[in-house]
Every structure is written in structure tokens, then in C-alpha cells.
Amino acid sequence: MKIENLCVKRLYGDVAGATTAGHKMAVKAGYIYQTFQGGYTLTPLGWRVVRNIEKIIREEMDAVDGQEILMPVVSGAEIWRESGRYDTVDVLAKFKGRGGAEYVLNPTHEEVVTDFVKSVLTTYRQLPFMVYQIQTKFRDELRVRAGLIRTREFIMKDAYSFHTSQSDLEKYYYRVLDAYKRVFARCGLRNVVDVLSSTGDMGGSIAHEFQLINEMGEDTIYLCDCGFRANKEMVTEGNEVCPKCGAPMHKVRGIEIGNIFQLGTKYSASMHLTYTAADGTEQNPIMGCYGIGVGRTMAAILEESADEYGPRWNMATAPFAVQVIALTDKEGKTNATAEKIYNDLRAAGIETLLDTRDARAGEKFADADLIAAPIRLVISTKNLANNVAEVKYRVNDMDTSGMPTLFALDTVVADTQNAIKQLSK
Amino acid sequence: MKIENLCVKRLYGDVAGATTAGHKMAVKAGYIYQTFQGGYTLTPLGWRVVRNIEKIIREEMDAVDGQEILMPVVSGAEIWRESGRYDTVDVLAKFKGRGGAEYVLNPTHEEVVTDFVKSVLTTYRQLPFMVYQIQTKFRDELRVRAGLIRTREFIMKDAYSFHTSQSDLEKYYYRVLDAYKRVFARCGLRNVVDVLSSTGDMGGSIAHEFQLINEMGEDTIYLCDCGFRANKEMVTEGNEVCPKCGAPMHKVRGIEIGNIFQLGTKYSASMHLTYTAADGTEQNPIMGCYGIGVGRTMAAILEESADEYGPRWNMATAPFAVQVIALTDKEGKTNATAEKIYNDLRAAGIETLLDTRDARAGEKFADADLIAAPIRLVISTKNLANNVAEVKYRVNDMDTSGMPTLFALDTVVADTQNAIKQLSK
Structure with missing residues (x-):
């Protein structure tokens, strides 16, 4: 979606x-x-x-x-x-x-x-x-x-x-x-x-x-x-x-x-x-x-x-498991990568939402807080240069401090599956 | 059940x-x-x-x-x-x-x-x-x-x-x-x-x-x-x-x-x-x-x-995939085997109904027609002696003439899974 x-x-x-x-x-x-x-x-x-x-x-x-x-x-x-x-x-x-x-x-x-x-x-x-x-x-x-x-x-x-x-x-x-x-x-x-x-x-x-x-x-x-x-x-x-x-x-x-x-x-x-x-x-x-x-x-x-930013669900109740957010660049590279990750995650059966809108990063993050998928993958120009997606968590009643904050782009599906498993405990 | x-x-x-x-x-x-x-x-x-x-x-x-x-x-x-x-x-x-x-x-x-x-x-x-x-x-x-x-x-x-x-x-x-x-x-x-x-x-x-x-x-x-x-x-x-x-x-x-x-x-x-x-x-x-x-x-x-005996569903719509029927003997051997198969099928995630009632075979078969699980496994004294379960099919819009009519007891779960797959085509 x-x-x-x-x-x-x-x-x-x-x-x-x-x-x-x-x-x-x-x-x-x-x-x-x-x-x-x-x-x-x-x-x-x-x-x-x-x-x-x-x-x-x-x-x-x-x-x-x-x-x-x-x-x-x-x-x-x-x-x-x-x-x-x-x-x-x-x-x-x-x-x-x-x-x-x-x-x-x-x-x-x-x-x-x-x-x-x-x-x-x-x-x-x-x-x-x-x-x-x-x-x-x-x-x-x-x-x-x-x-x-x-x-x-x-x-x-x-x-x-x-x-x-x-x-x-x-x-x-x-x-x-x-x-x-x-x-x-x-x-x-x-x-x-x-x-x-x-x-x-x-x-x-x-x-x-x-x-x-x-x-x-x-x-x-x-x-x-x-x-x-x-x-x-x-x-x-x-x-x-x-x-x-x-x-x-x-x-x-x-x-x-x-x-x-x-x-x-x-x-x-x-x-x-x-x-x-x-x-x-x-x-x-x-x-x-x-x-x-x-x-x-x-x-x-x-x-x-819920806190001031949005709902907080656990993995079992969240409306989407993952939201993929592209911080849009002029060349459309972040959008293209985000769309590919989105398609790969969906093909793996993971409920995923995609945000490639032409909007400010702050607006996208605020919307992601309101939609409240527990895992957020952020694709920025800087991350792309390092071949990684930045990971943010928003999970009810769970300590995510030990969780990875970067996924390599070539293992992003497996890494996401692992994170979902981890957060489902 | x-x-x-x-x-x-x-x-x-x-x-x-x-x-x-x-x-x-x-x-x-x-x-x-x-x-x-x-x-x-x-x-x-x-x-x-x-x-x-x-x-x-x-x-x-x-x-x-x-x-x-x-x-x-x-x-x-x-x-x-x-x-x-x-x-x-x-x-x-x-x-x-x-x-x-x-x-x-x-x-x-x-x-x-x-x-x-x-x-x-x-x-x-x-x-x-x-x-x-x-x-x-x-x-x-x-x-x-x-x-x-x-x-x-x-x-x-x-x-x-x-x-x-x-x-x-x-x-x-x-x-x-x-x-x-x-x-x-x-x-x-x-x-x-x-x-x-x-x-x-x-x-x-x-x-x-x-x-x-x-x-x-x-x-x-x-x-x-x-x-x-x-x-x-x-x-x-x-x-x-x-x-x-x-x-x-x-x-x-x-x-x-x-x-x-x-x-x-x-x-x-x-x-x-x-x-x-x-x-x-x-x-x-x-x-x-x-x-x-x-x-x-x-x-x-x-x-x-539906025919005169009962509904006919395909695998995708049937209320149960399998009904296990014991033709009850005095020693309770058929019931015990049926119950074991039932538990094994359920453990494999197969929707199964069990009939170990003290009732005539004809009554049990008639009830099975009405309940209409596409696959029926019959455990009788004779089948037990041969270490097999007899298989009967009741499937909407599908030719089952080439399907196996006996499952060996020691492969009954895998055989049932195969049959379900076959009937789901």
C-alpha cells in the first residue's frame, strides 16, 4: 500500500x-x-x-x-x-x-x-x-x-x-x-x-x-x-x-x-x-x-x-509491520530503492506501507508515528551511499535498545524478518 | 473436534x-x-x-x-x-x-x-x-x-x-x-x-x-x-x-x-x-x-x-479437510489408532474431525457425507491388520479416480498432506 x-x-x-x-x-x-x-x-x-x-x-x-x-x-x-x-x-x-x-x-x-x-x-x-x-x-x-x-x-x-x-x-x-x-x-x-x-x-x-x-x-x-x-x-x-x-x-x-x-x-x-x-x-x-x-x-x-506522537502497538496488533520511507532526492534514487525494498518485503509476505511522497522528512516521520508500524526503514541519499537502510522502532512494551539500527540493502528482507521475529517474542 | x-x-x-x-x-x-x-x-x-x-x-x-x-x-x-x-x-x-x-x-x-x-x-x-x-x-x-x-x-x-x-x-x-x-x-x-x-x-x-x-x-x-x-x-x-x-x-x-x-x-x-x-x-x-x-x-x-447424501465442497471451502472414522471394535484398537491419527493430523495443522462413537458403520458414513470433509480416513479391524487406513473422497468438481485409496499408517500425515495438495489444484 x-x-x-x-x-x-x-x-x-x-x-x-x-x-x-x-x-x-x-x-x-x-x-x-x-x-x-x-x-x-x-x-x-x-x-x-x-x-x-x-x-x-x-x-x-x-x-x-x-x-x-x-x-x-x-x-x-x-x-x-x-x-x-x-x-x-x-x-x-x-x-x-x-x-x-x-x-x-x-x-x-x-x-x-x-x-x-x-x-x-x-x-x-x-x-x-x-x-x-x-x-x-x-x-x-x-x-x-x-x-x-x-x-x-x-x-x-x-x-x-x-x-x-x-x-x-x-x-x-x-x-x-x-x-x-x-x-x-x-x-x-x-x-x-x-x-x-x-x-x-x-x-x-x-x-x-x-x-x-x-x-x-x-x-x-x-x-x-x-x-x-x-x-x-x-x-x-x-x-x-x-x-x-x-x-x-x-x-x-x-x-x-x-x-x-x-x-x-x-x-x-x-x-x-x-x-x-x-x-x-x-x-x-x-x-x-x-x-x-x-x-x-x-x-x-x-x-x-499511545504517546504524544502516535499509537504504539506490539508486533501482533500493529496495522503494518513495516513502513518504508524515502527521503526524496531530485534524481528519484531514494524513491526507486524504497520501492524495490517495498516490493521485496511484500513478496516475502510482510505487511508494508510505502512513503515516496514529495514531502518534507519531518512530515513523513510524523505521519509514520501516527500510522505506527513497529519497524521503519528510512532510505536517504546518505544511507544509499553506504548501501544501508536506517531502522527505527516504535513498539509497545518492548526494549529495542539492543536492536540493529542499520540494515544492509542486500540483506534487508532477511534482516527485517529477523527483527519482526525478535519483536514478536 | x-x-x-x-x-x-x-x-x-x-x-x-x-x-x-x-x-x-x-x-x-x-x-x-x-x-x-x-x-x-x-x-x-x-x-x-x-x-x-x-x-x-x-x-x-x-x-x-x-x-x-x-x-x-x-x-x-x-x-x-x-x-x-x-x-x-x-x-x-x-x-x-x-x-x-x-x-x-x-x-x-x-x-x-x-x-x-x-x-x-x-x-x-x-x-x-x-x-x-x-x-x-x-x-x-x-x-x-x-x-x-x-x-x-x-x-x-x-x-x-x-x-x-x-x-x-x-x-x-x-x-x-x-x-x-x-x-x-x-x-x-x-x-x-x-x-x-x-x-x-x-x-x-x-x-x-x-x-x-x-x-x-x-x-x-x-x-x-x-x-x-x-x-x-x-x-x-x-x-x-x-x-x-x-x-x-x-x-x-x-x-x-x-x-x-x-x-x-x-x-x-x-x-x-x-x-x-x-x-x-x-x-x-x-x-x-x-x-x-x-x-x-x-x-x-x-x-x-449437493447430492442426495450431502454437500460437496472443494478443498478451499470445506468445513474440515479430513474426517477420521473408527469402525469401533470391542478392544478399542480402532478407536485408539483413529485418535492417534487425529492428533497427528491436527498437530500438522490439518482441520480434522474425529468419529470414535459407539455407532454403526452405516450411521458414521452417512454422517460423514452430511459433514462433507473431502477426505475420509476409515480405520477398521481389517485395515489395522494391514497397517493401512482406507481413504474415501467427497470433493466438488474433481475427478478422484486416480487418487490413492489406502494410506500406510506410518505415512498417513504426509499422504494426507499430499492428497490435500492434489485436491487443492
Whole structure:
């Protein structure tokens, strides 16, 4: 991709209406565009990052035996009436079709998945299983906030597991909890904690939230040195001592990026989902559900890691691995070399962006900071004379001080591959 | 994945309510589940096929320099008023938010993409570019038909290109036309033709549909031996001779699986999308748009290729590459061998399903036909005595008569890899 054709708008002044550092940077660097209040278009840059996050999530969900499916955005009103939530979930958007049918935009999919699994489940021999999807949801929120942090339309990974016993659910629940830790670590998020939370209108007993500790977060969480961690709902106001050890707890702000629930039989009972148990009786399966805000995870990385110059991604999430920048000379030699390197890197399967525009070096470097490929190769007249490309790094959460700062032109593809490998550790 | 845990329901009797062979098979083999009239859940099998189709589409769209983005399912009513289509598109679903905001569910994204590109485009130097997305849309259809053939909610690949001249659009338009041919060929569809069509309420001049010639299709298309091909709208009724050569044309039925339009400036003019041209004047870019029904493509493959026993996929679209079937013996030897092969194949990165259920051979083979992995490895007591696995093939549009029917157990992974390679040609 040549930078001039990249369908992205970078802003160089202040960003109107953005209140947090991450939201500002998402708009400034052209990762997101607001299509309506609370609904965003992900640009080629934003979508590349989200796809990378999705890939990590898929790998970790598959590793805990998840089966990926896709349920609809819309559903009929009946299943929401059946579960009893049609009139109680205030963010549920409703509309009527031309033929008079009543529809909802699903803000979560317990009803839809339970209805689906009713068509599949007959015997205990099928259990346990987990299905998940990465999909668009709509919540009719009264207010939105901070770009992709709180939107009306959003991409979520939601997973649902089905078990024959509470103990089997619990065993699986903690496998998913560990998978979530791996997801967020692989995304380059540093200060993520799992905290005990209440189950709210989801039903069930035990629940955890995954919170990124960050000043701009909407949530209040409590951390104790003994290891106890909980959100506000779990702590009696005015009595902020640890329920486990009695010590005073630390109160910090957090961004909720994931949550997991032990649902019990709330949905399987209300919606009559049953299976024949080993002893021949009909039973409701015990359910768990597990969510990750996918767009919000991108937003959280920006809140935690962007600096004044641009986003900082790790290799796994970055929109491009490499940006090749020619500091344009009159004879076009740097451009020709940059273009050759660009073609060679692309032929080697490396996601590369090329900047051969007729523009000042400062402008090109500033744009590269905003686009934020972790590896930048600079081709200048001086470098050309030495048959090298200058290498600059911009990587989240990684010390690059020991990395090479020059690649010989005749080994530039192999050197770049090595650097990518190094930065992917 | 073990077959007993696969979250899929196979039906063994007739399928109520399904009118076409493909729809019947999609339900019978458990690829789709109807969540509401016109809205389907894609099961682990259906979603695997759709993801495979999406991968092919992405590769071909990237090969014509497409930039993938993601636009919202919902948008505000204003942009639809701006284009003049808010009151004219009858399938446009509308709803109000709690705060009073007017929303629509986008049935197509010309408005949304034009609004987005307004935020990006300033100069001719950025042109041409094409953006595309693979995304969920909603059309408030009065009637639905044949499973994923005509639904209310559906997955579509839609692409939009922007140009400085009609000739540049035309050049690009025919590149996309060729890319579409490759997409459908790679999906294993045989009888796909591109036919001239009218532009309808999309605006613009030239348009083509991609039609799968099939008796169950809703559309009537005309084919002439001279090479002229058009849909019904382009032919004067009662005068069905070729407008090019005057010969009588063949009239056949077709399923529309893709369409491409030269839009001209309909949306860029009505929505005031402009750029500064090389001569300093403000101009509206010339636009093209390009759609593929993704779920409908899966449905079309089923209509064309399923037989009485099950779907037939090619290697590129099949949900699993291999199914390992143990014909269970009392000592558990076949199961143990099947499980080892299954683990070895999975370790080699091959998508494999395992059937070690305590069930009759006939039932297992019938299920394997419905699941439709192209390669089936059968482990029986007799085969074990000879240290071989028996191989059966079920592949769309490929002659497997020369393929090996036995794999030695000690080379089964390499033999399977070779077979996959062979069948991927």
C-alpha cells in the first residue's frame, strides 16, 4: 500500500470532541471515523488492528475447545419475551418490520444462543461444549464516551459454554479466565487485572471482570495486597476494607475490557433448554458466558500506550509491520530503492506501507508515528551511499535498545524478518 | 473436534419448510439454523464454510488493491435523507433510539461510505482507491426464500471505488469483474456467468450481475451463442432476440450471487463528496460499487453441488479437510489408532474431525457425507491388520479416480498432506 492511497485522514491540530488521550489518538491518526453518535467506521488502519486482535482471540478461544459460530445481529422479540428480559433490558433497541414482525437488535446473545442450542442438544454425551462468535451488537445507550470505549454499536467476542454440573462449569470457567489473561497479554496490555464482580441482570453466581487499570476508566475497582480484587459492586461503600484479610484496599480506576459469568441455569431453565442425563432424567445444562469488547480492547491499548506522537502497538496488533520511507532526492534514487525494498518485503509476505511522497522528512516521520508500524526503514541519499537502510522502532512494551539500527540493502528482507521475529517474542 | 461435541444437529428425515435441494441440505446437515424468519445462525459447520469463502474474497479483493474497512450495521437517518433514498428504498428498516435519534439498518452502504470518504478525500493524488468490507446487512424483505438464498439479515462483501475519470473507473471495473470470476471459480461454482443488467435504484450506467445458472433461481437470464448475456430487465419482453447479433437467445434461470455497478457521480454529487483536481477545480469522484452475497454463495454451492447424501465442497471451502472414522471394535484398537491419527493430523495443522462413537458403520458414513470433509480416513479391524487406513473422497468438481485409496499408517500425515495438495489444484 502506498501512503497516498491509504483511505485514512490524519489530523494535525487538536481533535474536537475527544476527551481522552486514546480517543484523540484514534481520531488524529485516522483509525476510526464517527458514522453516527456511538457508531464508528473502522478505517483500513483501525480494521487491521481489530482483525489482529480478533486473530489472537480466535486462537485462544480455539485453544479452550471453542467452536466459532455466527448468530444474527437482529432477532425476533419472542425469545426475549421467553427469557423475561424483553421489558427489563433498557438498552434493547426494538423495531417493527413491514409485515408487522417485532424485532430487536441483540445487545447480548444469551437468548439467541439458548434458542439455537435447543435445536442441537439432546444428550449428556454432547456436553460440555462452548460456542463463540465475534460479532456486531447494538446497545441503545443514553450516552456514549471516549470513542470506542463506550459506543452504541460495537464488536464483541461472546462465548457460551454448556455443562452437566456446576463443578464442570467451574473447571472450564477458570480455563477461560486463563485464556483471557493470555489474550490481553498478547495484545500488549500491561495493567490488566481480573476482579470479582456481581452478575447483575445476567443471572448466575460468580463473575469476574477484566479491568485495565487506567485513570480514564469509568469503573472503580479495589485491590488488596493480599491478592483480593473486586469491583465497586462487591464492596460496601464507606467500608472499604478487604473482605478476605481486613486490610484497607487500594481504590483505582479501570476500563472493563472483558467479563465472564457463571450463569447457572437462568437461561436454560427459563427457555426450557434440556438434555437427557446419564440417569435418564431431563436436566437443564449449567451455562457460562464470556465476553470481550473487541473494539474497546483496541481503544484500551491506545489509552494505555499511545504517546504524544502516535499509537504504539506490539508486533501482533500493529496495522503494518513495516513502513518504508524515502527521503526524496531530485534524481528519484531514494524513491526507486524504497520501492524495490517495498516490493521485496511484500513478496516475502510482510505487511508494508510505502512513503515516496514529495514531502518534507519531518512530515513523513510524523505521519509514520501516527500510522505506527513497529519497524521503519528510512532510505536517504546518505544511507544509499553506504548501501544501508536506517531502522527505527516504535513498539509497545518492548526494549529495542539492543536492536540493529542499520540494515544492509542486500540483506534487508532477511534482516527485517529477523527483527519482526525478535519483536514478536 | 470430536463429532459428538460438534454443536450441530443433523436431521435424518425430510426437512419441513425447505423448498429447494440446497436449502434442505443446509438444514439437514446442520449448517444453518433459523433464528428468525429470514435470519440464520451459522453453526460451526456453516460458519467454517463462510469463513473459507470470505478468505477467498479477501485475497481477490486485496489483489485488486482493495483496502478492507468495517462500517456500522446501523447509521443515522440523515445521510439517507441526504442521498434522497430515505423514503424510496422500501427494504430500509428504521427505528428510534431512547434519546429520540432516528436510525436505519443499512441494506447497502453507498451513503455510509460516501460520508466516510468525505472525511478522507481532498486531492486527486489520493485517487483511485477502493475500500471494501465483509459485513452484516438487513433488508426488510416482504418475503424470504430458500434458506440463505433470500434472507432479511445477510453477510455481504461490498466494495466501493473512487476515480478521477470514467475511463479510469471502467478500467478498474473490468479488473474487479475478472476478480469476481476468480472468486466464484475458487469457490467451486461451475455455471457462473456475468450478464449485463440495469442499474435500478443504485444510479449509474453500466452494471453486471454474476448469475449461477440453476433451475431453482429466481431470475431469468438470456444467453446468446454470440456471447451476449443479459438479465430480464435488459431484454424487451416478447422480443427475445439478441440485440447484438439478432439471433434468438436461450432463456435460463439464475441465482444472483454478485453484482457490480458503474455508479458515476450519483452519490458523490448528491452527498457533496469532492476533491481538488489537478487543474485546481473541485470535482465529484466517479464511483463504482461491487457486491457479493457471501452466505448466498454458500447456498449457491449447495444448490449446484449437493447430492442426495450431502454437500460437496472443494478443498478451499470445506468445513474440515479430513474426517477420521473408527469402525469401533470391542478392544478399542480402532478407536485408539483413529485418535492417534487425529492428533497427528491436527498437530500438522490439518482441520480434522474425529468419529470414535459407539455407532454403526452405516450411521458414521452417512454422517460423514452430511459433514462433507473431502477426505475420509476409515480405520477398521481389517485395515489395522494391514497397517493401512482406507481413504474415501467427497470433493466438488474433481475427478478422484486416480487418487490413492489406502494410506500406510506410518505415512498417513504426509499422504494426507499430499492428497490435500492434489485436491487443492
